Amino acid sequence: xxxxxxxxxxxxxxxxxxxxxxxxxxxxxxxxxxxxxxxxxxxxxxxxxxxxxxxxxxxxxxxxxxxxxxxxxxxxxxxxxxxxxxxxxxxxxxxxxxxxxxxxxxxxxxxxxxxxxxxxxxxxxxxxxxxxxxxxxxxxxxxxxxxxxxxxxxxxxxxxxxxxxxxxxxxxxxxxxxxxxxxxxxxxxxxxxxxxxxxxxxxxxxxxxxxxxxxxxxxxxxxxxxxxxxxxxxxxxxxxxxxxxxxxxxxxxxxxxxxxxxxxxxxxxxxxxxxxxxxxxxxxxxxxxxxxxxxxxxxxxxxxxxxxxxxxxxxxxxxxxxxxxxx
Amino acid sequence: xxxxxxxxxxxxxxxxxxxxxxxxxxxxxxxxxxxxxxxxxxxxxxxxxxxxxxxxxxxxxxxxxxxxxxxxxxxxxxxxxxxxxxxxxxxxxxxxxxxxxxxxxxxxxxxxxxxxxxxxxxxxxxxxxxxxxxxxxxxxxxxxxxxxxxxxxxxxxxxxxxxxxxxxxxxxxxxxxxxxxxxxxxxxxxxxxxxxxxxxxxxxxxxxxxxxxxxxxxxxxxxxxxxxxxxxxxxxxxxxxxxxxxxxxxxxxxxxxxxxxxxxxxxxxxxxxxxxxxxxxxxxxxxxxxxxxxxxxxxxxxxxxxxxxxxxxxxxxxxxxxxxxxx
Numbered sequence: 001x002x003x004x005x006x007x008x009x010x011x012x013x014x015x016x017x018x019x020x021x022x023x024x025x026x027x028x029x030x031x032x033x034x035x036x037x038x039x040x041x042x043x044x045x046x047x048x049x050x051x052x053x054x055x056x057x058x059x060x061x062x063x064x065x066x067x068x069x070x071x072x073x074x075x076x077x078x079x080x081x082x083x084x085x086x087x088x089x090x091x092x093x094x095x096x097x098x099x100x101x102x103x104x105x106x107x108x109x110x111x112x113x114x115x116x117x118x119x120x121x122x123x124x125x126x127x128x129x130x131x132x133x134x135x136x137x138x139x140x141x142x143x144x145x146x147x148x149x150x151x152x153x154x155x156x157x158x159x160x161x162x163x164x165x166x167x168x169x170x171x172x173x174x175x176x177x178x179x180x181x182x183x184x185x186x187x188x189x190x191x192x193x194x195x196x197x198x199x200x201x202x203x204x205x206x207x208x209x210x211x212x213x214x215x216x217x218x219x220x221x222x223x224x225x226x227x228x229x230x231x232x233x234x235x236x237x238x239x240x241x242x243x244x245x246x247x248x249x250x251x252x253x254x255x256x257x258x259x260x261x262x263x264x265x266x267x268x269x270x271x272x273x274x275x276x277x278x279x280x281x282x283x284x285x286x287x288x289x290x291x292x293x294x295x296x297x298x299x300x301x302x303x304x305x306x307x308x309x310x311x312x313x314x315x316x317x318x319x320x321x322x323x324x325x326x327x
Numbered sequence: 328x329x330x331x332x333x334x335x336x337x338x339x340x341x342x343x344x345x346x347x348x349x350x351x352x353x354x355x356x357x358x359x360x361x362x363x364x365x366x367x368x369x370x371x372x373x374x375x376x377x378x379x380x381x382x383x384x385x386x387x388x389x390x391x392x393x394x395x396x397x398x399x400x401x402x403x404x405x406x407x408x409x410x411x412x413x414x415x416x417x418x419x420x421x422x423x424x425x426x427x428x429x430x431x432x433x434x435x436x437x438x439x440x441x442x443x444x445x446x447x448x449x450x451x452x453x454x455x456x457x458x459x460x461x462x463x464x465x466x467x468x469x470x471x472x473x474x475x476x477x478x479x480x481x482x483x484x485x486x487x488x489x490x491x492x493x494x495x496x497x498x499x500x501x502x503x504x505x506x507x508x509x510x511x512x513x514x515x516x517x518x519x520x521x522x523x524x525x526x527x528x529x530x531x532x533x534x535x536x537x538x539x540x541x542x543x544x545x546x547x548x549x550x551x552x553x554x555x556x557x558x559x560x561x562x563x564x565x566x567x568x569x570x571x572x573x574x575x576x577x578x579x580x581x582x583x584x585x586x587x588x589x590x591x592x593x594x595x596x597x598x599x600x601x602x603x604x605x606x607x608x609x610x611x612x613x614x615x616x617x618x619x620x621x622x623x624x625x626x627x628x629x630x631x632x633x634x635x636x637x638x639x640x641x642x643x644x645x646x647x648x649x650x651x652x653x654x
Binding site: 065129130142145146177179180182186187208209210211212213214225226228229230231232233234235236237238239240241242243244245247248249250251252254255257258259260261262263264265266268269272273 | 392456457469472473504506507509513514535536537538539540541552553555556557558559560561562563564565566567568569570571572574575576577578579581582584585586587588589590591592593595596599600
């Protein structure tokens with residue numbers, strides 16, 4: 001039995017939507033039991049009759065833009081309690097939330113703690129690429145601002161474990177994000193990491209931000225601050241172009257007719273780009289599986305986040321990471 | 328008379344294409360004379376009969392991926408000679424090249440030198456936004472890797488001068504790129520710059536990478552390394568989505584018909600996104616106007632880069648920057 005601690009508060013769309021996703025998830029995964037954290041009355045209603053769910057009542061909700069200190073004061077919040085239990089109870093395999101990323105990172109680090117052998121956890125996100133069905137995991141996308149070269153090497157190893165276990169790639173192609181492909185380009189820490197990674201299986205050198213999503217990379221390693229910039233500029237540009245496309249089809253009667261004809265192709269593109277499928281971000285290097293769904297997750301997105309956590313638990317990624325870093 | 332030193336070598340498409348752009352530019356700007364740097368035979372042929380062009384023969388070409396030391400050894404190259412002359416000859420107002428960015432930055436810094444009062448030049452690029460006709464200038468996009476808070480303050484001031492002079496915005500809205508909008512988010516240097524910029528006309532605080540192109544920002548200031556990541560991830564994501572759109576319309580007969588109907592709207596989108604219109608990047612803070620066209624500039628793109636240089640010379644941006652930084 002896989003046990004997940006699931007925080008059902010703090011999302012943009014409310015606990016009803018997350019409970020709907022949780023119910024759909026439980027229907028398909030008979031070997032999972034869930035500790036559900038949130039408002040007792042709300043959850044009792046939305047999760048009535050779910051015999052593999054235990055409600056753990058909470059009194060507070062962590063706001064999206066919480067500071068680290070702010071989070072640590074919210075000891076009765078659903079996220080704090082879920083993380084605290086995950087840190088103490090060996091039966092819990094993983095935690096899923098769609099609440100504050102800041103709270104999630106600080107809470108995991110302090111309450112669940114890093115897996116043996118891990119110096120620094122990294123926030124990782126799988127991205128779709130221009131090659132259909134091919135994903136790239138990028139880490140760190142913002143658990144830290146700055147990282148030293150040893151941490152970057154850790155990130156490369158953790159990313160490789162993730163790509164093996166979750167993407168099913170036998171020898172993942174690993175790249176360091178830089179401002180040029182040549183050896184020696186980039187920040188000092190990444191130049192040093194380049195040298196430390198030489199000879200590491202699958203390490204291919206530097207890549208530029210414009211090539212991150214070209215479908216040839218399994219793992220892209222970066223310090224947290226530029227990783228966060230990368231993540232958000234990809235999101236922002238995709239949103240801008242989606243808006244432009246909509247406007248292009250709304251231009252006149254002909255373009256509207258054009259949309260109707262082209263719809264099947266565009267729908268496929270929309271599905272391919274649907275970030276809700278990837279289930280959000282993952283904090284790698286923590287002692288438990290730790291998945292952070294998007295703050296605006298609908299039921300479908302949250303179900304996918306639960307699925308990601310489930311698959312990560314099944315694949316025993318936490319112990320695999322400890323082993324890989326202990327080399 | 329405005330005098331431009333124009334390097335016609337080192338581009339991906341060859342000097343013919345650039346000469347074509349130069350000829351088109353000269354037709355529309357009777358008050359410009361040009362010093363044309365490049366292969367003597369080639370340019371004599373392609374610029375025959377141009378009475379406002381003086382050919383300055385060169386024997387070497389700077390490769391795209393040149394190292395700083397490599398550039399400094401290429402003393403007979405078109406780019407080196409153009410920059411050397413721009414540094415020595417007070418009659419030259421500006422320099423335009425579509426060659427190596429690395430060579431352009433190091434050459435300007437060492438041969439043309441910073442404008443009075445400028446500690447650090449910044450590579451700036453105007454970006455289209457989701458609001459039609461509204462541009463945002465982002466700097467630094469890679470002249471440096473790291474910058475201190477005083478340099479970031481300089482970038483804000485230089486960006487504001489650019490937005491006033493070139494975008495025609497009376498009081499430009501200035502933002503610092505960060506990983507969160509709250510004061511105190513980001514790297515130490517940008518947190519410090521935030522405090523130094525408080526009260527500066529038009530300074531609005533932090534912005535996240537996903538909102539950079541939302542059309543509400545005139546100037547976005549960042550240290551060079553994340554700025555470079557931002558630039559290239561915008562380019563990469565736009566290219567990926569353009570490819571996906573093409574594939575969507577190629578899917579079947581219906582989608583192909585849809586494309587024909589929607590073409591007028593899509594064409595407008597394509598035009599809006601055409602980076603060749605913006606004319607490339609600008610090195611702000613240098614003693615002369617310094618424009619770097621895209622390496623793969625066609626005639627149209629190079630003509631636009633020449634136009635950008637022309638307008639910057641006309642608006643006397645170099646002295647305006649020195650004044651703004653001398654405050």
